[in-house]
Amino acid sequence: MRILPSLVLVALAAPAFAQDAVRTVEVDLASFSFTPSTIELRAGAPIVLKLVNTGRGGHNFSAPEFFAAARLAPGQAAIAEGTVEVPSRQTIEVRLTPARGQYSLRCTHTLQTAFGMRGEIVVR
Numbered sequence: 001m002r003i004l005p006s007l008v009l010v011a012l013a014a015p016a017f018a019q020d021a022v023r024t025v026e027v028d029l030a031s032f033s034f035t036p037s038t039i040e041l042r043a044g045a046p047i048v049l050k051l052v053n054t055g056r057g058g059h060n061f062s063a064p065e066f067f068a069a070a071r072l073a074p075g076q077a078a079i080a081e082g083t084v085e086v087p088s089r090q091t092i093e094v095r096l097t098p099a100r101g102q103y104s105l106r107c108t109h110t111l112q113t114a115f116g117m118r119g120e121i122v123v124r
């Protein structure tokens with residue numbers, strides 16, 4: 001019985017443990033879609049939102065209400081006007097804890113919302 005508390009402390013202190021606890025949610029951006037187009041998240045559960053631009057053109061992940069309601073991880077770069085730019089062939093990671101709600105998502109680059117580059121974030 002005496003050994004149990006120290007084992008628990010070791011587990012909590014190990015960086016690997018902390019990383020495993022955070023779910024990575026990948027969203028692919030391409031011309032002209034988000035995959036998945038409906039992103040389902042759990043309220044209050046921290047995530048790494050991994051935005052992968054697989055295309056030749058620049059895209060962005062614009063969800064102002066979503067980012068305003070979420071809690072961004074400490075040290076996280078500011079997200080300008082609720083929009084994260086993801087240049088061609090690059091990956092941007094955003095660490096945050098989402099808040100319950102239903103939020104619209106789109107790419108604000110010229111005409112791309114009209115071309116179908118939009119989606120939804122559902123946080124339950």
Ligand SMILES: [Cu+2]
Nearest residue numbers: 059107112117
């Ligand atoms: Cu786009």
